[in-house]
Amino acid sequence: MADLSTLARPYAKAAFDYANENGVVNEWEDFLFIASTIVKDTSFQPLLDNPAVSAEQKSAVLVDLYDTQVASDNDSAFKLLLKNNQGHSHDGNVRYPPVSTELSNFVIQLSEHERLALLPEVYEHYRHHKALSLKQLDAYVTSAYPLTDAQRELLQSRLAASLNASVVIHESVDASLLAGATIKVGDKVIDDSMRGKLQQLKTQLTA
Template sequence: MADLSTLARPYAKAAFDYANENGVVNEWENFLFIASHVVNDKSFSTWLDNPAVSAEHKSAALVDLYDTQVAGSNDSAFKQLLDKNRGAQPSADTSYPKVSVALSNFVKQLSEQERLALLPEVYEHYRRHKAISLKQLDAYVTSAYPLTDAQRETIQTRLAASLNASVVIHESVDPSLLAGATIKVGDKIIDDSMRGKLQQLKTQLTA
């Protein structure tokens, strides 16, 4: 049997092609991001596997959750998660549209074909289609301390210039780096942390 990633590819391509043609790429990406997290939840996954629950009920549950917890909420854990994924500061003022009829029908089709479990893989492939279309790259920056606005802007500007692409910064903090930061783009890792420099020095001294 084909693996989940292979099974997800045609669904992701169909989703991105439609969203791209209709100018709703970000809206679909936002929903797929939240839905992939929900599907990965153990209790929800068990519920999805329950044959007594209809396909329509399963798809409706995902849509309703997004509409109430993201589109219809001033503040919620899901909305904060989505804000963070977008690289935005969590804000109760941020608004997201409710799930469209087309997107709802897409989820319903996945459910009817017993493919809702593919949503995490659909999301990852969808993001790749978007990145290729926009020539956009994800940069994962891990710093010893939270980045300032100036540092974030400098990193983004320099990466965009060197990679000739739009760059989306994903931030995390690791105090064990001592100072500086590491940057991962694709398979490339730039280690400009104090811990990394000390390790380099140790290697040189013991070589």
């Protein structure tokens, strides 16, 4: 069976294509972020897995939660979570519109095909499509030691030239890599670490 990421791709592309064509990219991103957070919560799982609850009812729960907790004048944990979402482009005084009929229909389609559990992956792919449309990509760099300013600038310029996009680097350190670094952009991973090279050598010797 295909993995969740593969199953989510066509839904994410359809969602982004519609949102981009109709000027509602941020609105759909906001909802997908909150909805993906909800479906990952263990308290939502019994409802998600309950065959006695219809697809329309399951999707209605997500829409109602967003409309009452985010698209309202009251402060809420979901609204704070959305404002603090890394990379979110809205300012602190933004008003969030209620879920549109088109977005609600999209959620119903996911529910009817028993795909609500894919929402976290749909959200990540949606963000990737948005970044591509803006010619901006996130590169997650894990290195054995903190990058120097020179290394960071060189890596950023090389990635930008290779990907033909502006690149935002997110750094983390993992001493177990021994040396070098791993770089993840979208679904692509480049392992240039000493640990990775040793593992490749071990695989070659035991093949």
